[in-house]
Amino acid sequence: MREIKADVAIIGAGPAGLAAALSAEREGAGEVLVLDRGEELGGILPQCIHNGFGLHRFKEDLTGPEYAQRFIDEVKTKRKIDVKLKTIVLEINQNKEVLATNSEEGIFKIRANSLVLAMGCREKTREMLHIPGSRPAGIFTAGLAQQWVNLEGYLPGREVVILGSGDVGLIMARRLTLEGAEVKAVVEIMPYPGGLTRNVVQCLQDFDIPLLLEHTITFIHGKDRLEAVSVAKVNSKKEPIPGTEKIIPCDTLLLSVGLIPENELSSLAGIEIDPSTGGPVVDERMQTSVEGIFACGNVVQINDLVDYVSQQGEVAGKNAALYALGKLEQPKGVINLKKGRNIRSLVPQIISAQGKVSFFIRVKNPEQKVKLVLGKSIFQQKNPIVKPNQMITWEVPFEDLRLNDDVKELEVSIRKL
Amino acid sequence: MAEKTYNITCIVCPLSCEMRLMVKDGKIENIKGNRCRRGIDYARQEFYNPQRVLTTTVKLKGDRLPLLPVRTNKPIPRRMLKECVRYLSKIEVKAPVKLGEVIVSNILNSGANVISTKEVGSTGVYRKT
Ligand SMILES: Cc1cc2nc3c(=O)[nH]c(=O)nc-3n(C[C@H](O)[C@H](O)[C@H](O)COP(=O)(O)OP(=O)(O)OC[C@H]3O[C@@H](n4cnc5c(N)ncnc54)[C@H](O)[C@@H]3O)c2cc1C
Numbered sequence: 001m002r003e004i005k006a007d008v009a010i011i012g013a014g015p016a017g018l019a020a021a022l023s024a025e026r027e028g029a030g031e032v033l034v035l036d037r038g039e040e041l042g043g044i045l046p047q048c049i050h051n052g053f054g055l056h057r058f059k060e061d062l063t064g065p066e067y068a069q070r071f072i073d074e075v076k077t078k079r080k081i082d083v084k085l086k087t088i089v090l091e092i093n094q095n096k097e098v099l100a101t102n103s104e105e106g107i108f109k110i111r112a113n114s115l116v117l118a119m120g121c122r123e124k125t126r127e128m129l130h131i132p133g134s135r136p137a138g139i140f141t142a143g144l145a146q147q148w149v150n151l152e153g154y155l156p157g158r159e160v161v162i163l164g165s166g167d168v169g170l171i172m173a174r175r176l177t178l179e180g181a182e183v184k185a186v187v188e189i190m191p192y193p194g195g196l197t198r199n200v201v202q203c204l205q206d207f208d209i210p211l212l213l214e215h216t217i218t219f220i221h222g223k224d225r226l227e228a229v230s231v232a233k234v235n236s237k238k239e240p241i242p243g244t245e246k247i248i249p250c251d252t253l254l255l256s257v258g259l260i261p262e263n264e265l266s267s268l269a270g271i272e273i274d275p276s277t278g279g280p281v282v283d284e285r286m287q288t289s290v291e292g293i294f295a296c297g298n299v300v301q302i303n304d305l306v307d308y309v310s311q312q313g314e315v316a317g318k319n320a321a322l323y324a325l326g327k328l329e330q331p332k333g334v335i336n337l338k339k340g341r342n343i344r345s346l347v348p349q350i351i352s353a354q355g356k357v358s359f360f361i362r363v364k365n366p367e368q369k370v371k372l373v374l375g376k377s378i379f380q381q382k383n384p385i386v387k388p389n390q391m392i393t394w395e396v397p398f399e400d401l402r403l404n405d406d407v408k409e410l411e412v413s414i415r416k417l
Numbered sequence: 418m419a420e421k422t423y424n425i426t427c428i429v430c431p432l433s434c435e436m437r438l439m440v441k442d443g444k445i446e447n448i449k450g451n452r453c454r455r456g457i458d459y460a461r462q463e464f465y466n467p468q469r470v471l472t473t474t475v476k477l478k479g480d481r482l483p484l485l486p487v488r489t490n491k492p493i494p495r496r497m498l499k500e501c502v503r504y505l506s507k508i509e510v511k512a513p514v515k516l517g518e519v520i521v522s523n524i525l526n527s528g529a530n531v532i533s534t535k536e537v538g539s540t541g542v543y544r545k546t
Pocket residue numbers: 011012013014015016017035036037038042043044045048051052053054087088089090118119120121143146167168171262265296297298299303304305306307309
């Protein structure tokens with residue numbers, strides 16, 4: 001089998017992988033190799049033609065393709081960054097070997113000094129939801145519909161119901177409406193929407209599309225093609241309330257019920273996965289449980305803003321380069337972070353607490369007038385509101401906190417003010 | 418004319434205040450539910466002249482993909498969104514296209530230009546420069 005050598009090999013050419021490549025190059029890595037199964041650079045961004053990208057990073061309201069282009073332009077000028085598109089990674093292992101294949105080169109092996117995982121995420125499907133009824137055509141994930149409408153140019157249907165109010169579903173409700181389809185309802189089982197308020201307002205309210213909160217789909221009707229769905233209100237245990245059922249005729253059902261980090265490769269390589277994020281456990285340098293393997297972006301946890309993805313990519317790329325060059329110091333003390341009150345997930349999960357650490361946090365329940373607290377109260381920050389659909393970022397200056405060396409565990413929690 | 422009420426959700430900050438507007442003869446008489454002054458400015462803007470950036474696609478010839486993503490270079494009146502999409506569905510452009518290239522200038526007299534949001538003829542195939 002043919003073998004290639006690389007200083008840093010990066011799997012995935014979305015915003016995470018591109019930021020990692022640029023940052024690894026800047027740090028002095030020899031050869032940086034980026035692999036992606038897609039036909040173009042940018043990951044999911046080319047199909048996200050709506051605006052709302054880069055507000056934090058560039059202080060501009062860009063569309064997905066525009067945001068991606070800024071990184072693509074820079075990558076192209078770097079002699080040391082090489083890209084292989086239409087290339088699928090089949091396997092990775094703890095020795096930083098990558099097995100990949102494409103139609104030109106067949107199966108080949110890459111021996112790298114360090115790896116960056118940037119595989120993004122995939123969408124949950126109907127199989128994961130167990131909705132009863134028939135199995136007609138016309139049921140798709142929202143992201144697949146987005147690919148068809150925005151890249152390939154065809155409408156999935158005329159009368160649409162969307163299950164789940166994640167951002168992808170909301171964006172597609174507007175897109176399909178503008179393209180002439182009728183979106184009859186967005187059905188959400190939780191008492192609050194899954195996506196950003198901006199999207200609820202500008203994608204649903206702007207077009208008078210009903211958002212049915214605390215509702216779910218109880219039955220799917222239709223033989224060959226979808227004909228209708230039954231929708232019912234749910235009680236506090238998320239069970240349908242008898243007698244509240246109604247039938248909505250439609251030819252298309254889009255599922256926007258959540259994203260899951262894409263970690264088959266990571267699990268097979270024996271990298272430790274955090275069940276609460278669905279992604280690898282990482283430290284503040286974005287290093288996974290395997291030395292020399294780093295991870296960033298949606299493969300680590302689902303981010304709602306691309307700006308954070310690029311930020312993590314830069315951290316991962318820089319440290320992957322340092323590791324490849326033999327310059328990355330492994331930490332002295334290691335502190336495990338515990339999820340306290342109202343914390344659903346927390347990245348990084350392990351820190352050495354040497355310098356400033358950026359945390360990315362999700363809460364379980366919405367709450368107002370709260371504070372984020374580290375340990376008993378070593379460090380805190382007030383927050384007027386926290387919501388499950390909005391990731392909280394929190395910078396903690398550990399260099400100023402003077403923790404004792406014997407601290408092995410710290411809890412992060414949300415407390416009422 | 419009778420009084421009417423409208424609900425507007427503020428999106429200026431994460432608190433997402435639900436505001437109620439009392440409207441008489443097409444004029445806002447009273448706003449409730451906002452926690453700060455910025456909510457009032459937002460509600461007035463949204464009630465009197467809501468504006469949005471339009472993002473959509475036009476037909477593309479000569480590339481791997483049949484569509485080019487585009488947007489308006491500034492917000493346009495919300496009521497014009499559908500009209501503009503209908504107008505743009507008849508437009509066809511040929512590759513190569515530059516990022517930011519004007520596809521339609523002053524679309525339907527809105528004062529906004531429709532520009533390309535993608536560089537076509539370069540990203541499809543990766544080449545070193
Ligand atoms: C519909 C939608 C709307 C969004 N709207 C916004 C918004 O308005 N504002 C905002 O800031 N953010 C938004 N986001 C979020 C943002 O787009 C994502 O957070 C970001 O794209 C994640 O980047 P990533 O690099 O981690 O993953 P991706 O962009 O998914 O890239 C992962 C790449 O890895 C490749 N890959 C995976 N496995 C393999 C393998 N085995 N071999 C080879 N290649 C592989 C994939 O092909 C893909 O190209 C939106 C996301 C979606 C889906």
